[in-house]
Amino acid sequence: MNNRHxxxxxxxxxGAKLADGLLHALDDAxxxxxxxxxxxxxxxGLHISPDVDTALYTLxxxxxxxxxxxxxxxxxxxxxxxxRLGGETWFRLGDGxxxxxxxxxxxxxxGDPLSxxxxxxxxxxxxxxxxxxxxxxxxxxxxxxxxxVFDFQDYFVRHQCRPVTRSIEFSLAPDTxxxxxxxxxxxxxALDAIVICPSxxxxxIAPLLAVPxxxxxxxAARVPIVAxxxxxxxxxxxxxxAKIMAELGVPVCADEIVRxxxxxxxxxxxxxxxAHLRERIALPVxxxxxxxxxxxxxxxxxxETLAFAARLTPRR
Amino acid sequence: MNNRHxxxxxxxxxGAKLADGLLHALDDAxxxxxxxxxxxxxxxGLHISPDVDTALYTLxxxxxxxxxxxxxxxxxxxxxxxxRLGGETWFRLGDGxxxxxxxxxxxxxxGDPLSxxxxxxxxxxxxxxxxxxxxxxxxxxxxxxxxxVFDFQDYFVRHQCRPVTRSIEFSLAPDTxxxxxxxxxxxxxALDAIVICPSxxxxxIAPLLAVPxxxxxxxAARVPIVAxxxxxxxxxxxxxxAKIMAELGVPVCADEIVRxxxxxxxxxxxxxxxAHLRERIALPVxxxxxxxxxxxxxxxxxxETLAFAARLTPRR
Numbered sequence: 001m002n003n004r005h006x007x008x009x010x011x012x013x014x015g016a017k018l019a020d021g022l023l024h025a026l027d028d029a030x031x032x033x034x035x036x037x038x039x040x041x042x043x044x045g046l047h048i049s050p051d052v053d054t055a056l057y058t059l060x061x062x063x064x065x066x067x068x069x070x071x072x073x074x075x076x077x078x079x080x081x082x083x084r085l086g087g088e089t090w091f092r093l094g095d096g097x098x099x100x101x102x103x104x105x106x107x108x109x110x111g112d113p114l115s116x117x118x119x120x121x122x123x124x125x126x127x128x129x130x131x132x133x134x135x136x137x138x139x140x141x142x143x144x145x146x147x148x149v150f151d152f153q154d155y156f157v158r159h160q161c162r163p164v165t166r167s168i169e170f171s172l173a174p175d176t177x178x179x180x181x182x183x184x185x186x187x188x189x190a191l192d193a194i195v196i197c198p199s200x201x202x203x204x205i206a207p208l209l210a211v212p213x214x215x216x217x218x219x220a221a222r223v224p225i226v227a228x229x230x231x232x233x234x235x236x237x238x239x240x241x242a243k244i245m246a247e248l249g250v251p252v253c254a255d256e257i258v259r260x261x262x263x264x265x266x267x268x269x270x271x272x273x274x275a276h277l278r279e280r281i282a283l284p285v286x287x288x289x290x291x292x293x294x295x296x297x298x299x300x301x302x303x304e305t306l307a308f309a310a311r312l313t314p315r316r
Numbered sequence: 317m318n319n320r321h322x323x324x325x326x327x328x329x330x331g332a333k334l335a336d337g338l339l340h341a342l343d344d345a346x347x348x349x350x351x352x353x354x355x356x357x358x359x360x361g362l363h364i365s366p367d368v369d370t371a372l373y374t375l376x377x378x379x380x381x382x383x384x385x386x387x388x389x390x391x392x393x394x395x396x397x398x399x400r401l402g403g404e405t406w407f408r409l410g411d412g413x414x415x416x417x418x419x420x421x422x423x424x425x426x427g428d429p430l431s432x433x434x435x436x437x438x439x440x441x442x443x444x445x446x447x448x449x450x451x452x453x454x455x456x457x458x459x460x461x462x463x464x465v466f467d468f469q470d471y472f473v474r475h476q477c478r479p480v481t482r483s484i485e486f487s488l489a490p491d492t493x494x495x496x497x498x499x500x501x502x503x504x505x506a507l508d509a510i511v512i513c514p515s516x517x518x519x520x521i522a523p524l525l526a527v528p529x530x531x532x533x534x535x536a537a538r539v540p541i542v543a544x545x546x547x548x549x550x551x552x553x554x555x556x557x558a559k560i561m562a563e564l565g566v567p568v569c570a571d572e573i574v575r576x577x578x579x580x581x582x583x584x585x586x587x588x589x590x591a592h593l594r595e596r597i598a599l600p601v602x603x604x605x606x607x608x609x610x611x612x613x614x615x616x617x618x619x620e621t622l623a624f625a626a627r628l629t630p631r632r
Contacts, residue, residue, distance in 0.1 A: 045361075045422040077391040081415035085440050087422075095411035099397035106361040106403075124401050 003306055004190035005030040007221075008197055011204020012036075012051045013068045013238055014230055014292075015197030016058035018305070021298030022195065023059060023129050025306060029192075031129040032185040033059075036199070037114070038134075038141035038170060038207030039152045043091050044082075046101040047108050050153065051204065052118055052133055053100055060125035068238060071096045090158045115179040130181060134208045137176040141207050142169040152203070161240040165247040168202055170210040178214045186221045193309035194218055196227035198290060200241045201260050202248070209264075218264065224312035226267040228305055229254045232291055233273035255280040266312045269305050284312055319622055320506035321346040323537075324513055327520020328352075328367045329384045329554055330546055330608075331513030332374035334621070337614030338511065339375060339445050341622060345508075347445040348501040349375075352515070353430070354450075354457035354486060354523030355468045359407050360398075362417040363424050366469065367520065368434055368449055369416055376441035384554060387412045406474045431495040448497040450524045455488040457523050468519070477556040481563040484518055486526040494530045502537045509625035510534055512543035514606060516557045517576050518564065525580075534580065540628035542583040544621055545570045548607055549589035571596040582628045585621050600628055 003026055008019050010033050019033045036051045050069070057063040057071055064072045074094035083089050093101065100121065107117045113136040122131045143155040145163030155161060185191065199205055209215045218225060231254045236242045245252045250260075254274045258265060258281050267284040270277065275287050286308040292298045319342055324335050326349050335349045352367045366385070373379040373387055380388045390410035399405050409417065416437065423433045429452040438447045459471040461479030471477060501507065515521055525531045534541060547570045552558045558568045566572050570590045574581060574597050583600040586593065591603050602624040608614045 044418050045425055046418070071397075075391045075393040075411060077411035078394065078415050078418075081387075081412035082419060085415055085419050085437055087415065087419045095391060095393035095414075096397035098411075098414065099394050099401055099403065102360050102362070102394075103398060103401050103403045109361055121401055 003029040003192045003310070005032070005185070005188050006193055006195060006306065007032045007034065007185050007191060008195045009034050009205060009208050010036065010051070010055060010197040011199025012039075012054045015051075015199035015204065016054045016063070017292045017298050018195070018197040018228060018302060019055060019129070020058050020295075021292065021300070021302030022306070024295070024299045025302040030190065032181070033129055033131050034134050034182050034185075034208060035131060036134060036204045036207050038139055038204075039156070040138070040140070041151055041153050043153070044088065044093070045105070047105045048091075048101050048153075049104065049114070049118075049133065052131065053097070055131050056100070056118070056121055056125060056127065059122070059127045059129055059131065062125070070094050091153060113179070115181055119181070130185070132179050132181040132185070134179060134182065134214065135176055135211045136179050137173050139170055139172040139176050139207055139211060141203060142171055144169060156240075161243060165244050167248075168206065170207055172210070172212075176212060178211050178217065182214065183217065186217050191221055191223050193223050193306065194221065194225040195305055195309065196225065196261070196265075198228040198230040198237070200230060200236070200239055200244070201257050202241070202244055215264065222314050224266040224309045224314050225264055226269060226305060226309045226312065227257070227261055227265055228269040228290055228301065229257060229271050229274065231257065231274065232271045237291065253277055253280075258283060263315070266314050267308055269301075269308060284308075319345040319508045319626070321348070321501070321504050322509055322511060322622065323348045323350065323501050323507060324511045325350050325521060325524050326352070326367070326371060326513040327515025328355075328370045331367075331515035331520065332370045332379070333608045333614050334511070334513040334544060334618060335371060335445070336374050336611075337608065337616070337618030338622070340611070340615045341618040346506065348497070349445055349447050350450050350498050350501075350524060351447060352450060352520045352523050354455055354520075354526075355472070356454070356456070357467055357469050359469070360404065360409070361421070362414075363421045364407075364417050364469075365420065365430070365434075365449065368447065369413070371447050372416070372434075372437055372441060372443065375438070375443045375445055375447065378441070386410050407469060429495070431497055435497070446497060446501070448495050448501070450495060450498065450530065451492055451527050452495050453489050453492040455486055455492050455523055455527060457519060458485040458487055460485060472556075477559060481560050483564075484522065486523055488526070492528060494527050494533065498530065499533065502533050507537055507539050509539050509622065510537065510541040511621055511625065512541065512577065512581075514544040514546040514553070516546060516552070516555055516560070517573050518557070518560055531580065538630050540582040540625045540630050541580055542585060542621060542625045542628065543573070543577055543581055544585040544606055544617065545573060545587050545590065547573065547590065548587045553607065569593055569596075574599060579631070582630050583624055585617075585624060600624075
């Protein structure tokens with residue numbers, strides 16, 4: 001296969017792992033990763049973009065393999081000192097991680113768009129892919145639960161996903177639009193495929209699709225769109241996907257995710273442990289082991305996904 | 317002597333050392349340290365109060381004895397990560413130090429006055445003295461030099477005091493006033509003395525005296541005011557005091573500092589190496605070794621200064 005430009009949609013850890021695999025599988029081809037910013041929030045006066053940072057650190061080889069968030073070789077002097085000063089410590093910010101937030105916040109305050117700042121950070125970290133926040137405007141994911149309405153990080157980190165989800169809301173400004181680089185990538189004649197990474201569809205990919213115009217632009221690109229299942233054997237590899245599906249009254253099955261994405265998809269990569277669900281999916285399906293434990297796993301899943309997409313014809 | 321309440325005016329390192337000595341010399345008495353904020357600046361989007369921090373860290377026993385600024389047991393992961401991201405690194409911010417700046421900036425943005433924030437930080441750090449920024453409004457020291465006009469930290473840190481000083485300007489907002497706690501302390505019936513610490517008179521104490529109303533309030537307190545000489549043998553212990561005096565065309569002599577403070581002083585603590593200047597000073601003088609190399613030195617200079625002040629009658 002001779003891919004020229006691949007666009008990936010990604011949330012946090014699982015998505016970043018496949019994006020990393022894509023980067024290594026693609027050799028000279030161009031990779032654009034559009035990242036969820038619905039989880040962004042202001043904490044301690046700093047603008048934090050958790051999924052963008054996970055993408056930056058993962059693709060720069062700086063990610064912390066133990067935690068699944070933050071940087072490796074991290075120190076925690078700031079957090080210890082902040083605790084002594086009575087500051088908020090429920091959201092753990094490592095000393096090196098902090099540099100990203102401080103620099104981003106400084107530049108946002110100076111009027112630079114999030115996408116331009118992210119592009120510069122990626123360049124400084126030597127990342128060969130384009131990492132693009134889905135929008136330069138704020139679209140915030142809010143989780144309605146039996147214990148109240150929470151901003152995403154409040155739900156995810158402070159309350160550790162414990163409250164029962166009733167519904168998910170995307171709160172956005174009237175001028176919210178896809179970041180310019182998203183539109184440029186989607187208009188690229190060399191674009192060969194769109195890959196929806198194995199991130200939480202409801203919490204991480206849904207905000208992307210809620211950016212006005214973005215879903216329609218994906219379909220209008222007229223290239224195959226494939227999603228890689230975030231479920232493995234009917235369970236989420238990490239995070240609350242399965243818990244949220246259950247709480248929303250949806251069967252915790254990979255075919256339900258295909259149904260959720262609806263007419264967006266041209267093909268679906270199903271985990272081998274869920275192969276029995278194949279006949280329930282009315283789309284081309286590729287079955288493989290989607291679990292990415294090692295860097296080699298990432299590249300293998302990426303290669304198979306790209307080869308699968310290359311065999312597909314977009315429905316539109 | 318039975319001191320009940322002492323008020324000290326302080327700039328950075330030298331001032332903080334004497335303040336620390338005063339705290340340990342005073343036992344149960346009350347100590348209020350009014351600190352210069354003319355050096356405050358916004359850096360990386362963070363509000364930094366260098367002299368307030370030096371006071372906080374010194375009195376909390378957290379100061380870095382090697383550098384004279386910042387905290388001991390510090391790590392530098394933030395700075396290294398920021399350098400990699402292309403951020404500004406001329407002002408070194410340690411990981412633990414950063415907690416102070418982030419927490420202060422967050423609270424200022426929330427509308428809390430600098431003096432209330434400082435009081436809380438001091439309390440959290442277990443400091444028994446009141447550390448009060450001279451004003452809750454911005455009064456900024458600007459150094460006019462042969463190479464242009466610089467904000468203080470720009471001159472002091474980035475340009476390492478190299479440019480030749482022509483004059484010093486204090487830029488202030490029309491509503492600039494002493495912080496409320498300064499006025500409360502000066503109105504305290506129990507106030508026994510005011511000590512001007514051995515800080516740079518032109519750069520560190522002058523901004524304090526430039527806060528509208530503050531100099532008059534000091535005189536109106538009707539307690540002895542004594543200054544401890546920042547010069548030792550005609551040279552500054554640390555910092556650019558002697559260099560600036562020379563550049564401003566002023567003889568680099570302790571008696572010149574007495575002249576500079578003018579009718580504010582009731583007495584002067586002169587270093588033993590400058591004892592020959594005694595007859596040039598038309599005020600009560602106490603001669604001692606003012607060099608504070610050890611914690612014991614700090615307490616000894618503090619005790620001698622307090623005993624000296626106790627013998628004085630305010631001129632007003």
